[in-house]
Amino acid sequence: MCVLMLCDYVCVQAQKLLRERLCHQKLPDQPVGLDSQYKHLLELLRRTAVHGESNSVLIVGPRGSGKTMLLGCVLRELMSLREVQKNVLLVELNGLLQTDDKIALKEITRQLHLENVVGDKVFGSFAENLAFLLEALKKGDKSSSRPVLFVLDEFDLFAHHKNQTLLYNLLDVSQSAQTPVAVVGLTCRLDVLELLEKRVKSRFSHRQIHLFSSLSFGQYVDVVRAQLSLPPDFPDPKFSDEWNHSVTKLCEDKTVEEILRRNFNGSKDFRSLHSLLFLAVSRVSVSHSTLREADLIEACRLISADSKANVLHGLSILELCLIIAMKHLNDTYDGEPFNFQMVHNEFKKFIQRKSHSIHKFEKPVVMKAFEHLLQLELVRPVDSGVCKVQREYQLMRLMLEHGQVMEALQKYPQCPTDVKQWALSAFG
């Protein structure tokens, strides 16, 4: 009993540890496969922090390629330098949070703890804030003032601010002998430079650090193994040994490899992998305390499930019939939009000619079902604007792929065969 309890406890512990690892996105000790970029960025920021050289740089890479992670690692190392620790001011902005320059300015002033900040509030108008900040930055010089690191996450969104005032001013400071600043922009847009106005562009140093993962599948599997393994300082060495052994075996499994490869083919970033593994790890329970391939298969199924096909499973037979009718209309008219009347006619033809199991429905009932589909956005009006057309004659489009309909039919519980056959038949 006691042993069982202990076993439970250890299992829960392991699960908790793994979940935390997969969820919390802790910074790795060393970024994988980004050594040169790491060095470059570190050197650049170090120059600003230590020597007071102003600079600007963009970190560009697709989503999930580790831009923030790289910057985090660099900043961690930078801040561990003694001469930097107390000397650098860090201002972090995010294009999704600071949606215009006014908010961004307030945020900068707040993070810099300038004199017009009282408590957590920034006083003064937008114009005053800008003038104040610029004056503050202008007064500084290379040797005496503390360098400021500006981190602009979602840099491309700042480029959409009016006049790009903030970018112009930050980059202008970085180009002149004022307070040393380093402007680090993070973005996933490869064409970010084209967003900048020419006067802003001219002031940007054109340094870009590109993060493209050139990860091979072998490395990918290694990462999976590392992510799933328990650390050596795990309280119960026996359990952790067992677990790690099972993970190693799991990674060599053919089906698991296939799942991983599919995921790898889909995208190389680790976030999608983490969500896959998270689902798998969550399935570990006391009853089976090791990770099995079935867990991964299930996780994969969940993660790669098509959302619309899932919606279709919950439809009534009538609604399904309407969908099939629309599919036939699509096939007949080669994707031209249709209206409710056409769908209803198609449906009536089916009822009259082929159907044995489906009762005749009143038109308002069919209309109601159609509106339900409209609400689910499985069908959509062609022009969403207000139109004087009666609802029955409003032009619609089906938002489902041919394959999705067929797949849904296959999986639909207790689908009448005549409906199935109707769906499969070429015309009406």
Next chain:
Amino acid sequence: MSRYITRLRMRRAYKWNGRPVSKDRKLKRQYYESMSISVEGKTEDVTVSLGQYILIEGDDDDNPFVAQLLKLYTDDSGKKKTAVVQWFVRTCEVPQNKRKLLGRHPHPQEIFFYQDCSCDNEVDGETILGAVQIEYVPVEDPFPKGKSKGILFVKLLWDTKSFRALDPELMQPPQSSKSPPPSSRGPQTRALPTPDLSVMKRAMSGILTRGSMSTGKMSSSEAESLHSASKLSAAKALSAKRRSRAVSGPHVRKKLDLCSPSKNMTRDDVLGEILDEHTEKTLTSKLNTSPTGRISISIRLTRLNLNEEECVSPLSSHSPDKPRMTAYDKDESTSVFLGVQPFGDDDAEPLISTCRTPRKREATPRSAGLRGLKARTPSRRKDALREPALAALAEEEHEDSPVQTAATPRSKRKSAQLVSSRIRKQLNLLGNTVDLQSDGVDGDDDDCFVPAKIDLQSSSDEEEEAKIDSEDELIVKKRRGSGTSRSTEKTRVSARTPRKTPSKKTAPATPHTPRHATPSIPSRSAPARKPGNVLEEARDIYNFVESKVIDGTGGCMYISGVPGTGKTATVHEVIRSLQQSAEQDEIPHLRFIEINGMKMTDPHQAYVQILQKLTDQKATPDHAAALLEKRFSAPAPKKETTVLLVDEVRHLLLVTLISIGYFLFIILFDWPTRRNARLVVLTIANTMDLPERIMINRVASRLGLTRMSFQPYTFKQLQQIITSRLNRVKAFEEDALQLVSRKVAALSGDARRCLDICRRATEICEHSGSQKNSSGLVGMSHVMEALDEMFSSSYIAAIRCASVQEQLFLRAVIAEFRRLGLEEATFQQVFVQHQALCRVEGLQPVNVSEGLTVCQRLGSCRLILLEGSRLDLFLRIRLNVSQDDVLYALKAD
């Protein structure tokens, strides 16, 4: 009578010894033979006399300037003591980078005979510290040991470009210090036959036209003498005598030098005397009998021996003083006669030749020679200095020299000259650094500065003057900075005393030039220092602003140009130099206000900012506008001109036309046209035709817009910019520099870009340098790498690193495009292709959700452009890369 130099705590009193030995009525000068200096607290007076080596007070108290005293005179009032000297330079005064030319370590007590025609050799007599002993050491001999510290040794001659062996004749032992001026002038004579480009150039460039004060006097007096037949023949006779000396070889000349009368000034005068009085009859008659063969020689020689002209000029200029002189120098006259006598013997020149020669000489070689001389006359520089900066002083001079006043048609052009002078000063500064720089990189030290100099001289004399002005102005400024009193008299003195330094300032590499030799490219620490070709643009802006400031009117200028062409930097430079000259009271005071359209949140803030910078008031935009309106309607207070720089003016106009932003624009251009507002507006923007596009006729007619357009930098200019920024640190290979500048010039001509590339290249070099032992210079490969990093498109790399499905999707997009014959497709269409491709590739077909994820990921990188993400299946897809690029990237796998 005596003035005290307060800078040195020791007070010195200066007194003439004896009576004046000669007097020049025209120049109102009295010449003396020696001067005694009594130092407070010491009983013994120091006496310095002509020919002696003296120390002259300079910047460095430990190492005062060394010179040989040639003349001493005082002006009419007797207040001002002036000394004419031959300079020597200490090793520390030789520019650092030239010292290596010596090829050995200089002896600590070594000095060099300084030969530079551009160097002023007149100093204030009251800067003389005392006598010093100098010994001549032949080139081959080692330096004598065991001599006292006080003795200085001279071995070589320094002509600002190279060290040369010093002709021992130039160095008279101090015992025979009372050598005549011609001999001490010797070096210049000797220097001339060597092709000293600058001198020749100057001589040719007809500087005479500008009748500067002393030269004006000189030339007029000379002309006078030339035209009076008797004096002419006398002068001729004397020069002929000199020639014969020169022809008869160095020994003879030396002998003449040695045996010549001790009083150098008087000797000439006496000669003039005698020639005037006696030789007029006797000598000319003698000459009449001399053979014709002499002519050719005379002509040949005149061209080279410019010193003859010098011999002539004092003669003729002193000629009016005769009655007095004769009495005083009776005893000397005999010895002079001795000197003259042989001349009569060895040559028998017929009168015809003498009659003919003067005309000839006047016509051709002489005039050239004269010019040469004039160009070298240092007093001219002095006047040039005084003229712009110290108008009062100049007036003084005007009064006592009628010639000068007569010769001032240029006063009309004064403002133009001032303008060009100031610009030139600016350019000189910049240009110097640039030149130095290129020099440092090229590695050929000698030629580096010569071309620039020639350029300057070949341009009109106005510029020539301007250049000098600018130098001198600088000096004045510097002096002032070093704490000398502001009184004009003093400034003048101090400006004159260190003349030796200033003239060296222009020389290529002064040890005084500030330099901060950081091993890497100085990061953009000094944005205002856009060098080189500020040129035309700067000059224009300068002229514009300056003329407005001087006239007290207003105006508006529109400056356009693509980013990174130095618009703002140029304006700042211009303002800086204007303010500098305003400080020296050359132009009325001006006030500079700068606003930047990008540095304010909305156009209304412009009023607030202008008002705040103008009066330090804070107000709401509307109130500020009203206040400003009032301010610029009324006459400007204090009669000062306000210069308003509106940077990025485009952004003040972004609001709709009728709104206040537009009104602001009108106001910006309207105010300047108000009477008495004294507002000069400089607007900077990128587009050239902004005024036309924005303004309707009503407004357009109101502005007499002065326009200026900045062209993108050419590769040469970019190269200059880099080299000047490098501060003569040799960090780049020549080819690498070329590559950067050419590349940037071809792309945008943006100086910022250029510097950024260089900065990155140095970093790359630094990193690679730590790995293997390379030359340590930034080479082609590093620059290429930096260029690649900055300019190469990252799309191909992005495609190559994309996941399998993403690549398949791109392929599907292209396949669908080909099928449709369009450049746009919906997601549904592409998805079908995608699934088909998956099957072909043997992969499990993706479902719609996965397909959309892949599509969105590509869209977020902007590899494909997505439109209407709401549309789900009907999402429109376009490629953001060319199909060829995609195929290329995918094929290379």
